[in-house]
Amino acid sequence: MIENPFYGPEFHGEYEVASVGRLDLEEGGTIPDCRLAFTTWGELSPEKDNAVLITTWYSGTHQIWRDAYVGEGHALDPSRWFIVAIDQIGSGLSVSPHNADGDNASIAMSNFPRVRIGDDVVAQERLLRERFGIERLQLVVGGSMGAQQTYEWAVRFPEKVLRAAPIAGTAQNTPHDQIFADVLMAAITSDPGFADGEYKSNADVVAGLTRHADIWGVMGFSTEAWKLEFWRAMEFDSKEAFLDGFLRPYFTAMDPNDLLCMAWKWQHGDVARHTGGDLAAALGRITAKTYVMPIDEDMFFPPRDCRAEQELVPGAELRVIEEVLGHLGLFGVAPSYMPQIDRHLGELLATRV
Amino acid sequence: MIENPFYGPEFHGEYEVASVGRLDLEEGGTIPDCRLAFTTWGELSPEKDNAVLITTWYSGTHQIWRDAYVGEGHALDPSRWFIVAIDQIGSGLSVSPHNADGDNASIAMSNFPRVRIGDDVVAQERLLRERFGIERLQLVVGGSMGAQQTYEWAVRFPEKVLRAAPIAGTAQNTPHDQIFADVLMAAITSDPGFADGEYKSNADVVAGLTRHADIWGVMGFSTEAWKLEFWRAMEFDSKEAFLDGFLRPYFTAMDPNDLLCMAWKWQHGDVARHTGGDLAAALGRITAKTYVMPIDEDMFFPPRDCRAEQELVPGAELRVIEEVLGHLGLFGVAPSYMPQIDRHLGELLATRV
Structure with a gap:
């Protein structure tokens, strides 16, 4: 726990x-x-x-x-x-x-x-x-x-x-989403801090969780949404600020094993x-x-x-x-x-x- | 060299x-x-x-x-x-x-x-x-x-x-592709074997290059292509076999710094x-x-x-x-x-x- x-x-x-x-x-x-x-x-x-x-x-x-x-x-x-x-x-x-x-x-x-x-x-x-x-x-x-x-x-x-x-x-x-889920999971499990799932804190896996968040940045929003700078409506002033201020904190607060449990379930x-x-x-x-x-x-x-x-x-x-x-x-x-x-x-x- | x-x-x-x-x-x-x-x-x-x-x-x-x-x-x-x-x-x-x-x-x-x-x-x-x-x-x-x-x-x-x-x-x-390029680059640079770009062989970075290849699997082909099992025409018998037998070997043969040079150039x-x-x-x-x-x-x-x-x-x-x-x-x-x-x-x- x-x-x-x-x-x-x-x-x-x-x-x-x-x-x-x-x-x-x-x-x-x-x-x-x-x-x-x-x-x-x-x-x-x-x-x-x-x-x-x-x-x-x-x-x-x-x-x-x-x-x-x-x-x-x-x-x-x-x-x-x-x-x-x-x-x-x-x-x-x-x-x-x-x-x-x-x-x-x-x-x-x-x-x-x-x-x-x-x-x-x-x-x-x-x-x-x-x-x-x-x-x-x-x-x-x-x-x-x-x-x-x-x-x-x-x-x-x-x-x-x-x-x-x-x-x-x-x-x-x-099949496409099976590969997508694999990519998300690999972003987390490849972090040395993940320690085969026996990390002491989600903070140990912040690098992997950040990569996982950025992949959501690529797939979670449409190409057009990025072009339209949707993040301005959320009061960010750049896409980098949106990633740093919203998408990454959103996911890095979460537990890596919990995300992996859900990702595997989604995948299957x-x-x-x-x-x-x-x-x-x-x-x-x-x-x-x-x-x-x-x-x-x-x-x-x-x-x-x-x-x-x-x-x-x-x-x-x-x-x-x-x-x-x-x-x-x-x-x-x-x-x-x-x-x-x-x-x-x-x-x-x-x-x- | x-x-x-x-x-x-x-x-x-x-x-x-x-x-x-x-x-x-x-x-x-x-x-x-x-x-x-x-x-x-x-x-x-x-x-x-x-x-x-x-x-x-x-x-x-x-x-x-x-x-x-x-x-x-x-x-x-x-x-x-x-x-x-x-x-x-x-x-x-x-x-x-x-x-x-x-x-x-x-x-x-x-x-x-x-x-x-x-x-x-x-x-x-x-x-x-x-x-x-x-x-x-x-x-x-x-x-x-x-x-x-x-x-x-x-x-x-x-x-x-x-x-x-x-x-x-x-x-x-x-902007979408700027983020996509970041994700590709991070897959490589996050590999401990990358060693800040001073690896001795591209084989040291095989894990990062593999993740980079798989991200291409998500973005490089359409959702429909995967559904149509396009890899059958290339004589593979599963999508995993295609990844293992084509996409991953394709990229893991390459040099990480060379790919990063091109990715940054593309991004900008x-x-x-x-x-x-x-x-x-x-x-x-x-x-x-x-x-x-x-x-x-x-x-x-x-x-x-x-x-x-x-x-x-x-x-x-x-x-x-x-x-x-x-x-x-x-x-x-x-x-x-x-x-x-x-x-x-x-x-x-x-x-x-």
């Missing part, structure tokens, strides 16, 4: 942590005491029929959803819905390499087992059922790795998911493992009304890849988000972004299912 | 090396004995009015042009044109950090001065004039960093360049330094008939960026190459690639100027 103040309420607001018990993993390992961080908004109806699940992306937590996506005036309105955001395993808030202590001490740091998207979804389903008695979800929504979890929910538990909104992500990770995301590799068969299982929502300028989940999957989901619609920032437009900083998200999610939530 | 057998005729065929003497550099340094590697095809006409110049890209040399672009049946036909391909400074064949000996011993390895695209063009002009008496070029053509040199030629020596064909590159490097490419930062004024100087030839699936020199420059070059035409491989389609391995290049270059060479 490593003390890292980034993973706490100061940076992530209020949240709860609950255990769903022992979680046996797809890859063969076990998390003895699977603790999940989550937060809720609104009230669960007596019929338990107004629940919405938010899943989280690589390096992101429930907090970005609180900051940008949930609230009065948004489609995700707590006066209407009971909204639960569950932080993924490896997020640093839920059970993760850096915080594994107590019953989990044997899986701390480099001993943390490999976790798959499906493991998260199994744990999330247990939390929702055991803690809240929720058996059906009006909507599952998430971006990037959250989209992977959204697809996994819709394929694994079709009877439990009425609507699904995977944003800027895919059901089956692409694939709903087709439910159907012997047949992606069409897996996506064909989905009964949720699904809006597939790629970002037009996304450099690594391009609309082309998302559309190919949308065409395999019965009745799904393609709703492309226009966002020149590219993938990290998910942060919701551009004024034109959230209105599009709200419009699509609002229409999706209004559909009869 | 480091012995590196990659930089020789075994891998680059026949070529000559000639000195253009002392080269004082834009950034303030000096190359005491600026040796340029080059190769020629065809015969220079008595009037010296049939010369074509080929400039080279990052990590590439004249050899790829020999293999794919020049010959009977191509637009670059030696029976019609006297074609000179000059390897850029830092290419490993021309004067470069790893081969600096003799009069250049003081600039070996980490002492190599910073070189700009403009320095290459000044040296190339001298070589063509002093060795061949060439005062005008029917065409300057190059891809990627070769496109940078092509633009530099057309802006710096408008009276000497009748036609210009920048392929998959820009006149002013974009900008014809607008001739006009106080005014790109429109710089490109407005061009009198060459210019075909701007981006590759449609290029992830870092996208057609959008190339078109923006084309619109600033008087009379220029945009000729987009359809090539799903993306930027590294420049290698010319796809059957549909060279016919497009030949058609456009053939039409350009047929224009009256």
